Amino acid sequence: MSTSTKTLCPYCGVGCGLEVMPNPSDSANACPPKVKGDRSHPSSQGYVCVKGATVAESLDRDRLLYPMGRDRLDQPWQRLSWDAALDRLVDRLQQVITTAGPDAVCMYGSGQFQTEDYYVAQKLLRGCLGTNNFDSNSRLCMSSAVVGYQRSLGSDGPPCCYEDLELTDCAMWIGSNAAECHPIVFNRFLRYRKQNPQVKMIVIDPRRTPTAEAADLHLAITPGTDIDLLNSIAYLLWSWGAIDRPFINAHTHNFAAFEALIQSYTPAKVAPRCGLTVEAIEQAARYWADSQRVLSLWSMGVNQSQEGTAKVQTIINLHLLTGQIGKPGAGPFSLTGQPNAMGGREAGGLAKLLPGYRSVTHERDRAEVEQFWQVPAGRIPAHPGRTAWEIITGLETGDVQFLWIAATNPAVSLPDLERVKAALARSPFTVYQDAYYPTETTAYAHLLLPAAQWGEKTGTMTNSERMVTLAQAFRSPPGEARADWEIFAEVGRRLGFAEQFRFTTPADVYREFVQLTRDRVCDMSGISHERLQQGPLQWPCPAEEAQGTGDGESTAKRLYLDHRFATADGRALFAPYHSRGLAEPPDPAYPWVLTTGRLYGHWHTQTRTGRIAKITKMHPHPFLEIHPRDAEKLGITAADWVEVRSRRGIARLPVKLTPAIARGTVFMPMHWGTLWAEQAEANALTHPQACPYSFEPEVKACAVDLRPLRPATPIAERPPSPV
Incomplete structure (x- = not known):
């Protein structure tokens, strides 16, 4: 590498652009390259946090360099050639499908996949093997936001963009410690607010986090009372007449049911449940009522809940109530946890999804994808695949016979971990594909496949504001590591699906994938690796329109500017929910x-x-x-x-x-x-x-x-x- 390479940070969903340069003091290319923020990237504008700045230091630490296998978990690892490893994988896969059927096969992927990895995995499992048993660690991250957007607005897809952080009058951060978890966009907002001190900031969080310390109003609610608080704010806005009735009448359904529900959420009733004062709730509602442009931002503190979807829809209710959506500086904005959880959603990377924001439960969606993939009609099952937790319970019952884990570490990240470890230990055959060795999940695998990681493969990622960036390789993978999509494609070819996996480059994969987004909410048919060489592009970006100039500018920064939503009749839906509280509230034994x-x-x-x-x-x-x-x-x-x-x-x-x-x-x-x-x-x-x-x-x-x-x-x- 003699010149700098533009790429993307592989950590959180902010999607910061990075510029990687060779270390000038390292003639032998043994020292890690230098990393700095890419000033031309529209999302991060040259800023970078400590994780992005130091990411190159991990490139050659404890890497998995070649395939390894063993028959039992108590045996030592043996080095394998790629041919031997793939023969073992394919033989076992065919045996399981023959004896137990495709539903006995599961893959658990990752929001750290590039979109090309995600897409080829979907084609392999759903189109060729005939199972929807692909789920990813985005199940633990953004799935509540996905379903909340679908149920309220008709489709997944955050309607806002980062520029809205610099246009809003009031930003409400709920269940998001953005100062630590999404620091670059948070600091972007703080810089704007410093220049515009009249801009208000509300933070809803049981902890006084660094995010809350910057707030005009910190609501340290009792865990599990988010819906109570949001409904109470809605009640106050309604009672003050600070709602947008023309918008409600023209662009929504089900307002009467929501209006009836919020009558029981007076601040006097809600404040004791939330551990707040009546005055604090009224102040939050006043900030909202006095603002022309309100932006709500949330992350795991909302999504990771038995009420996750209900919380998301209750946030959206406030925006529908006040017409605060489909305009600059306003809207409900989920901050994605992982660098390409958005790309995974676009490519169909959850158990119920298909590429292009389609669903496996919709006959037309299945038929469109089957025809495009040139596989027999009916190949894609009509029922959702196993979610992450259902994979674990399937291991417990013996229904899951083949588990393929890639780019994630469930032996730490899944809940009820001792139960998870016991289930993983029962797996008849587990393939684990990762860049590092060991991880905690290594102990539960029968076959290890070395994967190329950031900087060693080229592909795309989509950040929280729907900005697609080309993450370019600047070095060769160490040892015998291969890109995830290449591994999936080679398995597909060995299973007899040569026609479906003729890809030779990641650009080939992406070129095929975006055709499945044509005329969808997430239309990326006008995006290609070649265009992205000139800079990131935001979707929707249809091929028929010259959207995006190649330098990050786009005419599609926001969704729903015409207030026509992605539902059958174009109207958004109010979703009235009462709070269920925590799934496991404190009690005398566990207080x-x-x-x-x-x-x-x-x-x-x-x-x-x-x-x-x-x-x-x-x-x-x-x-x-x-x-x-x-x-x-x-x-x-x-x-x-x-x-x-x-x-x-x-x-x-x-x-x-x-x-x-x-x-x-x-x-x-x-x-x-x-x-x-x-x-x-x-x-x-x-x-x-x-x-x-x-x-x-x-x-x-x-x-x-x-x-x-x-x-x-x-x-x-x-x-x-x-x-």
Whole structure:
């Protein structure tokens, strides 16, 4: 690499542009390249956080360099050639399909796939093998936002863009610690607000996070009362006449039912449930009523709930009530958790989806995709595939006989973790495809396939504002690693589907994929790798229109500018919900609510960030946040350790006293698995109860008990060993 390469950060859904340059002091090309923000990228404008700035330092740490296999989990690994590894995979796959049928085959993918990886996987499983059993870790991330948009507006697709952060009069952040989890867009908003101090900021979160510290109004609600609060704000707006009746009458359905429901959500009734004052709720409603352009932003604190879809739709209700949608500076805006969870949604990367925002339950959608893929009619099943948790229960019952995991680490990230590990240990055959070795999931695999990662393969990703960026390779994969899409395509060819997998480059894959988006809400038929060489493009970008100039500008920054929604009659739908609260509320045996989340420097399960020295120094140890008065009641001091116990497992952590968390609530970060610390797994405690519509588990909250540990147990770090 002699010149700089434009690419994309592989971490969160902000989608920051990066520029990668060779290290001038490294003539042997052994040192990591230099990474800086790409000033020409329209989403991030040259800014980058510590994760993006240090990402290259992990490229050659503990990489999986060649395929490895074993017959049983208690056996040592044996190095395999690619031919031998793929023969083993294909033989086992054919055997399972012959004896148990395609429904016994499952793949669990990742929002860190590029869109090309996602698409080829869909074609392989749904089109060729005849199973919809593809789900991804986006099930734990954005599936509630997907279903909420579908049910209220008729289709998935965030209607806003980052420019709205610089046009709004009031930004309401709910269930989002954006200062740590989406720092570049958050700082973009702060810069705008500094120049426009009249702009209001509301933050709804049980913790006084760095995001909440910047707010004009922080509503430290009791966990599980989001819908109560939002309905109460709606009631006040209604009672003050601060609603847009012409918009409601012309562009929505079901207002009467919503209007009737909110009558029981007066602030006097709601405030005690939420742990707030009446005045605080009224202030939030006043900020909304006094603003011409209101932007709502949310992430995992909303989505990861048994009420996830209901919360999303209740947020959208406020926008429909006041006509705050389909115009600059306003709208409901989900902040995607992973770098390409949006691309996965576009490519059909959840158990119910098909490419182009289609559904497996719609006959016409299935027929269109089958015809395009040139597979027999009826090949794609009419029923949804297994969700992430249903894959686990399928392993428990023996119905899942072949599991393929790629680019994710479920032995840390799934809820009810001891149950998950026991199920993974029962899997008759697990393929694990990843860039690093070991991870916690490695222990449960029979076949390891080395995958190329960021910087080693070229492909596209779509960020939270629907901006598609070409992430370009700047180095060759180490050892024998291959791009995920290449592995999927080669398996397809070996199974006899040569015609379906004639791709030779990722540009070929993308060129085919975007044809399935034509005339859909997510129309990308005018986007190609060649166009993206000139800069990112935002969808919708149909081939028939010259949308986008190639430099990031687009005439499609926002959806629904004409207030015609993606429903059959073009009207959006009010969705009245009463709050169900937490799936597992506190009780005398487990009197505390545990909430979980991310830290600024780490990412998911530390597979990458745990191998970067600067980040591990920033966040060296797991911990438990607890309010000082709660700690005093338990006889705990800042030097103590506690055992956190739920109905499913335990964790042992050092205490961090802070008044920034609501009393009765404790917090622990979700990044530590068994490779990095002993008994510090957040998901050993969480439960799998999920939203009935999105099937997203409530990994944000569970009931726990706290017990002081004396003497304090020292942290036992276990850094992984390289291959």
